[in-house]
Amino acid sequence: MLVVEEFHGTQVTQQRVEMVERKGTGHPDQICDCIMDSISVALSQAYLSEFGTILHHNIDKGLLAAGRVQMRFGGGEVIEPMELTIGDRATFSMAGREIPVHDIAVAAAKNWISRNLRHVDPERHVRYRLKLAPGSLELTDIFARPGEVRGANDTSAAVGYYPLSPTEHAVLTLERELNSARFKTLFPETGEDVKVMGLRNGDELDLTVAMPLLAERIRSEREYFERKQAVDTAMREFLEQGCRGFGRVQVHYNTLDQAGRGLAGVYLSLLGTSAEDADSGQVGRGNRVNGLIPIARAIGTEAAAGKNPMSHVGKIYNVLSHRMAREICKSVAGVQGSYIMLLSRIGEPVDRPQMASAQLVMEPGRSVTEVEGEVREVMQRQLAGITEFCQALARGDFPVC
Template sequence: MTNQLDLFEHSRDVMLRNDVLAALEQRNAATGREALRRLAAEYPADALVPTLEILIRVLEYPVHEHITNLVSGPVTELPSAKAAQIVEQAIREYLATSLGGIGNDIRIEPILRPSSPNLRRVTNAASLPLSNDTSFGVGYAPPSSLERAVLLVADLLRSRPDRGVFEAAGLDYKVMGSRLGEHHRLTLALAFVDRCVHGVDEYFIFKGRIGSYLAERIGTGCEIAINTLDSRDACDESGIYLTVTGLSAEHGDDGQVGRGNRVNGLITPYRPMSLEAAAGKNPASHVGKLYNVLAHRLATHIQASVDGTDEVVVRLLSGIGRPIDQPQLSS
């Protein structure tokens, strides 16, 4: 095993890649470009060359708008700080919490613009906001055993109570749960950080350790499968799920708003579910967010308060221009 790890660490292509990565970490574009030139000359088919080329170009030609955050709706200047400063601070805190140190390297340029004139009156400060859309919200309770298992795994991957177990795991993960009878199976896509993994064997050790940790906390009857595209016969990073940042976004896998989790943290195609995405919607008048949150909270409250209730589903339908506390329909 020792010889294999030494070969992994010190093979010529890995050394050349590490030269590029070291230059990237030091923000040295010239050294990085030269290191990448050597890598491409000796290993023109190396799978990382296109990705490293993009990263080097970012250093050579800095982009001033890496992330643009559009805020629509009423923006009121406060005596304590400018609205743009508050927006930027909120974005930066979220990125730092969600992405770790990488979040601090992202440049942010908040752009605040008023919404369309006919929608500005829905948030009159002197009265209850009006619904800014005709939409529906759906909530249910209680979660199933499979849903609870998915949420528990997501919470463990997010909070990482045992740092030693997750030392090589990135912050990007997806959890798919399935049930056949009483048997639960959770399939995880979990990005690993390359600088924390010193060989293929160590990668599988880390992966097995995480799988065992999660299985112990979920209980019996639940199977854990992590990064099922991995090749057990892999001899380098091409056969395993390694990333530089710990995020699949570096490979262009960034997803789209509307395809992700609903307000309860799940995507549940076999349950009553709204098609509304909560991300990007203001919490003052956007019923696409408010009614979904309210529906889940109502369902949970009713299920806990009414004896003999096995399942509760709450449905709310809004009407644009109506006060937000007066839905068209509720059931």
């Protein structure tokens, strides 16, 4: 069922207070999400290569337990490595042929770490614990049933929206800048564990940023605060150039710091992530699939990372709802904003949701009745192309972390 109606709530940009969070590349929760999804992509491609189809798997349970380090100004040592638990279900064999699931999972995890965490050695700094087992007969059977489109393996709802608010855009772009190759070249002493919390109160934007400096590049407390000031200045310059539409923008960087307390008063990291000794991570506690944790928006509860890209609506509908909302806004004249809600029923084909609802924010003087037909066409076209969309998910074309 498709329903198109006007959005009757208060738009987030019209609310006095808005809060938005973004966890960056090296945050323990983000690490878990990205690694588990990388494993799902690797398994999907292995299944395709060996069997010509993607088989049942859900690698959406993961825990990164913090290790222990000993730090000093100028360096330090890893005392106990981090431990990554990779869990849930996978298909280990079909028609007498086996797939080395554990080897594929560990290789994918190590590859992601190597590409994204400059100072973490995936061989020395991380231990791997695998708790993967075959799936239940009924859920596995979804992949043996005829038909190109798989049945949903869960009854689940998802919500997506477009466009981002100015606050959401500012939070997202700031974290991406801080973890960009350009910024790391300018400030190689900064780690990847970035967290940005944005608070808009009226037209004033207040940003709180956490990002460690690397112990091996900081030789004293004095140097820490000198480099911190340089990073702070660069952040402010970036926001002045790209953060428009606010009456005032303030940045607060590493606010737990306190001069005169030595190592206890500064945010240093040996490996660039707090998972080295301070904070563990878990799948589903990080960003939504659009890269944000938008407190003022309706958000789903599913952890998309690692879920099967062909049958698990917790991944498929979460990503699709945002893409559907975006296409409606981009292609249908008169629509300023769109909220999409998708609901599956377990066992029903994923291209036939129990409910697909579009709530539209219209331009002044325009009505939903004028555009309802066009919006329905967009939604129907997206659902009709869901097989190709799922295959793109399986290739990792649409990142979910």
